[in-house]
Amino acid sequence: MTDPRSPRPLLALLLLALPLAVAGAVLPDPATSAPTGFTGPALLSDLPEVDAEELLRDLEILAHDSMEGRRPGTPGIERARSFILETLDERGVAPLHGERFQSFEFQNRRDGQNYVGHNLLGWIPGTDHPDSYLVLTAHYDHLGVVNGDIYNGADDNASGVAALLAAARHFTANPPAHSVVLAFLDAEEMGLQGARAFVNEAVVPLDRIVMNVNLDMVSRSEVGEIYAAGTYHYPFLLPLVEEVAEASRITVLTGHDSPDLPPGQDWTMASDHAPFHQQGIPFIYFGVEDHPGYHDPSDTFENITPAFFVESTRSIIHFVTLADREGQAILEQSGRALAVDGADAP
Numbered sequence: 001m002t003d004p005r006s007p008r009p010l011l012a013l014l015l016l017a018l019p020l021a022v023a024g025a026v027l028p029d030p031a032t033s034a035p036t037g038f039t040g041p042a043l044l045s046d047l048p049e050v051d052a053e054e055l056l057r058d059l060e061i062l063a064h065d066s067m068e069g070r071r072p073g074t075p076g077i078e079r080a081r082s083f084i085l086e087t088l089d090e091r092g093v094a095p096l097h098g099e100r101f102q103s104f105e106f107q108n109r110r111d112g113q114n115y116v117g118h119n120l121l122g123w124i125p126g127t128d129h130p131d132s133y134l135v136l137t138a139h140y141d142h143l144g145v146v147n148g149d150i151y152n153g154a155d156d157n158a159s160g161v162a163a164l165l166a167a168a169r170h171f172t173a174n175p176p177a178h179s180v181v182l183a184f185l186d187a188e189e190m191g192l193q194g195a196r197a198f199v200n201e202a203v204v205p206l207d208r209i210v211m212n213v214n215l216d217m218v219s220r221s222e223v224g225e226i227y228a229a230g231t232y233h234y235p236f237l238l239p240l241v242e243e244v245a246e247a248s249r250i251t252v253l254t255g256h257d258s259p260d261l262p263p264g265q266d267w268t269m270a271s272d273h274a275p276f277h278q279q280g281i282p283f284i285y286f287g288v289e290d291h292p293g294y295h296d297p298s299d300t301f302e303n304i305t306p307a308f309f310v311e312s313t314r315s316i317i318h319f320v321t322l323a324d325r326e327g328q329a330i331l332e333q334s335g336r337a338l339a340v341d342g343a344d345a346p
């Protein structure tokens with residue numbers, strides 16, 4: 001493994017020149033959570049709380065055998081959809097401009113079959129810039145049942161979905177300055193189909209997307225490490241990742257995003273952030289190193305790292321809070337239009 005893991009202080013210095021937008025910073029609840037076993041240099045007050053029990057239960061439900069591995073076109077994935085939709089309603093997350101679904105057709109190259117996929121959409125309107133969007137993505141599909149084995153996909157990617165549902169809880173209680181879109185994407189395992197459809201059909205105008213934060217495999221690391229990939233392409237995001245790394249009780253690493261890496265180690269095109277990146281939309285992808293459960297029937301609820309998962313979720317929500325705080329600077333740094341105050345009206 002030759003990942004460029006060490007921080008790059010020069011880039012951090014460059015970022016001091018960022019015009020920092022301060023409006024709309026969300027102050028987290030200073031209460032602390034149950035002990036997790038991770039004892040990093042925590043600035044606990046910086047990290048948002050999550051309901052650990054609820055988070056783990058959501059993952060367990062999505063990874064249950066009754067979901068049959070959540071393969072597109074099966075009753076199992078239909079059950080997963082129902083659970084996500086009910087949970088969004090229960091947590092008070094609005095549909096996106098009145099739409100809860102984005103349905104799309106695609107052909108799976110592996111089996112030559114045509115499928116209908118369904119992205120599920122939630123919207124937490126921004127208080128200051130409702131027409132600028134932080135798009136949070138997690139795919140909810142997985143591999144289904146293969147030769148009688150259920151591929152539960154607990155880490156891949158029931159974990160990202162459960163973490164987004166925790167973000168729903170957090171941001172409905174702590175409204176962001178920029179709109180937060182929660183996009184539960186279908187058919188990632190069949191070639192990023194849901195993300196491609198989301199971008200191709202411009203479910204939200206692409207030039208109004210501040211950035212994409214993609215979650216895919218965020219619950220399993222016995223060494224307590226998660227990657228925040230993307231700063232190679234968007235170095236102006238590095239200070240935000242470093243700020244999260246400092247507050248986090250787990251190890252937040254950069255890397256896995258450079259074309260100089262050996263084949264398979266550059267994750268730039270590996271998950272749903274890729275179609276956003278191809279449009280020049282900044283992204284950070286949160287995910288763990290491959291593990292023995294990767295695309296294996298042993299990717300079950302029993303094999304995730306619960307304490308790590310709670311902390312990764314808190315760190316990711318904290319990152320989104322920082323991205324919201326710096327949203328206007330991110331738009332500017334990536335060469336796109338600033339939202340003009342007063343011009344955000346529908």
Ligand SMILES: [Zn+2]
Binds near residue numbers: 139156157217271
């Ligand atoms: Zn995945």
